[in-house]
Amino acid sequence: MRKAATKTLFKGDDGAVTMLFAVCASLMIGSMATTMDMIHYEMTQARMQMALDVATLSAGADLSHYATTTGTDLANWQKDARAYYDANMPKGYLDLVMPDNKFVPTVTGSPATGQTIKLSASGSMPLMAPYIFGSDTTGGSGNGTGTGDMPTVGTVTASNAALRLPKSTLELVMVLDNTGSMSDYASSDKTQGTKIAGLRAAASNLVTALFNQSSNDSYVGLVPFTTMVNVSNSLNSGGSWLTPSFTYNPLNVSLADNAKVTQSGWDGCPVEPRDASGNLYPKAYAPKSVPGFTPFYYNVPSTGFKVTTYDNSSSCKVVSTTTNMGGPLTLQNNGSLTYCGTKNGSTIASAWGQPSTNSPATTTVYQNGNTNTTGSSNGPCGIEPATFLTRDSKALTASIGRMQAAGSTIIPTGLLWGWRMLSSDWSNAVAGSGNGWISTDSTLPRPETTQALQRVAIVLTDGQNDPGSASGIMPMPSFNGLSGVGNNVLQAPTLTRTNGTSLVNGSMSSVTDINAFQLGVCTAMKNSGIIVYAITFGSDASSGVAQQVMQSCASPGNYYHAPTNATLDQIFQQIAGNLGILRLVQ
Incomplete structure (x- = not known):
């Protein structure tokens, strides 16, 4: 009777449509159920893994509370590990069921040689799809017993491992x-002092905190930056890293002071290759x-520098026109030049020219400075x-205390030299004696494969990249350690x-282009295994662009904003606490 009724139903158009709709509806509902099961699984597994990661790190630190890893001590430690897990994985989360025997914490090794902590968890979650397509009547987790049978529960697992070493080597560079x-002041509260004062205090406190940690074998470096970095005390100018020639207008240029041209030597700022x-x-x-690398030199244009001398009359008659083909320049103070007419007030009596023994009233402009200074203190390399x-905290804090605020900003220049302080290729052991960093330990920086080595860079800025004025006789974007001279x-x-778009046609006058280069440097550093902490400092650094660039520069979770000096000190102390001896390895 049922067979005949079905045949009759299919003979009619209405019956065929009804059956087709029923089949399609079943498939749609089943697909939705399968999708929901997949989402359910991904969310549950992600939460389980997160809770397990936290539990592993916490349980690793907890080992210091127990004298042994056997007997009662081991049992109590395992209870602690489960408690850390439960604190971050709510019971019954998305209907997950995890029996006690499916949470397995183990520890191997000894405190003297290092310990490996492993945690694993496994649970089951109900599935929706089997109720649509047909379920496994045995209630199994994956083996149906007949056509159309499906398991009614799915298995969710997570595992990891952490390495706890009795001593880790920290190589930290502060790029400031x-x-x-x-x-300027960081905020309206001027009682906290200027930003540079707050930075000196926070960086000094960080050094003190790190060297007070007996568990860390810490080495700390310092890279102050503006548009460039000065490495005069840290690298030998005669080493293979520096090409002792000036590719840009080399006339009258040398690494050492010239007896006839004062302040003509190199002051320690290099130009990128x-x-x-x-x-x-x-x-x-x-x-x-x-x-x-080549030495930085503040030079005249490669085509020469044109100097026009006028008389001192109101007619501004041209007396002579000469072209300097090389530097350094000299500021002539003998009144041979005034600006014509009322231009710029017609008060300046000076001329730029070559050093001359016949003109004693001259001052040679510092070749590592700029056209507005005759000394190193205010120049871009000063x-x-x-x-x-180093492990010499006194030398570090003394250097930090000498930091002064002057110049424009190119953050990637500081980052690049911070990276080199953490790259083993720059050790004397690899580069050869006299070619790497100046140090009593020729193996610094350590090889990247050194067990328990933490390579960390902290980069701080109070604003976004600012190369300086793009106009003038010698525009600052044309004279810095990144772009060359x-x-x-x-x-x-x-x-x-x-x-x-590609940076094949980038400009040092474009903040967008410098930001792109900075992010390229940050990515390369992180890919090499360096942990990057990035900090923006003060109200001037509150712009969206500045914070976005620095956040993208940092390793995940390692970006901070410090609106005040006090907050900056707290952030530095928090970072010091993060540089522990426990790390996930799986």
């Missing part, structure tokens, strides 16, 4: 903004790399030199801007 805006096509790359390089990795080209074909 020393630009002119650091002389460029290949034959003029391309820059976000690389740590090595002392043996080709092309190498910044506190970098301090290589003589032009403002930022040509980095391996990198892209946020809009996806």
Whole structure:
């Protein structure tokens, strides 16, 4: 009777449509149920893994409370581990069921040689799809017993491991903004002092906190930066890392002071390597790399510098026109030049020219400075030199205390030299004696494969990249350690801007382009295994762009904003606490 009724139903159009709709509806509902099961599983597994990661780290630290890892001590430690897990995994989360025997904490090794902590968890979650497609009547977890049978529960697992060592080696570099805006106050509360004062205090306190931790074998370095970094105290100018020639207008230029031209020697600021096509790359390089670094030199244009001398009359008659083909320049104070007419007030009586023994009333402009200064204290290279990795806290705090606020901002320059302080290619053991960082320990920086080595960089700025004025006789974007000297080209074909376009035609006058290069450097550093902490400091750093760039620069979870000096000190102390001896390895 049923067979005949079905046949009759299919003979009619209405019956066929009804049956087709029923089949399709069943498939749609089943697909939705399957999708919900997948989402349910992913959410449950992610939460379980997170809780297990927290429990593993917490249980590892908890080992210090127990004298042994056997008997009662082991049992109590395992209870603690489960409690850490339960604190972050609510019971019955999305209907997950996990019996006690499915949570397995183990510890192997000894405190003297190192311990490995492993945690695993396994539970079951109900599935919706089997109720649509047909369930396994045995209630199994994956083996149906007949056609159309499906398991009614799914298994969710998570596991990890952590390495707890009795002693870890920390190599930390502080890459710190020393630009002119650091002389401002961080906030309206001026009682806390200027930003540079707050930075000196916070950085000194960080050094003290790190060296007071007996469990860490800590080495700390310092890289103050503006548009460039001064490495005069940390690298030998005669080493293979530096090419002792000036590719840009080398006339009258030398690494040492010239007896006839005062203040003509090199002061310690290098220029990034460029290949034959003029391309820059976000690389740590090595002392043996080709092309190498070149010394920074504040020079006249490669085509020469035109000097026009006028008489002192109101008619501004041209007396002579000469062209300087090389530097350094000299400021002539003998009144041979005035600006014509009323231009700029017609009060300046000076001229730029070459040093001359016939003109005693001259001052040679510091070749590492700029056209507005005759001394190193205010020039772009007149910044506190970098301090290589050391355990000498007094030397570090003394260098921190000498930091001054002056100049413009190019953050990637500081990051690149911070990276080199953490790259083993720059150790004397690898580069050869006299070619790497100046240190009593030729193995610093340690090889990246060194067990329990933590390589960390803290980068701080009080604003976004600011290369300085793009106009003037010698525009600042054309004279810095990143772009070289003589032009403002930022040509980095391996990198892209946020809009996806390539930096093949970048400019040092473009903040967007410098930001793109900075993020390229940060990515490369993190890919090399360096943990990056990034901090924006003060109300001037509250812009969305500045914070977004620094947040993208940091390793996940390691970005901070410090609106005040007091907050900055707290952040530095928190970072010091994070640099522990326990790490997840799985």
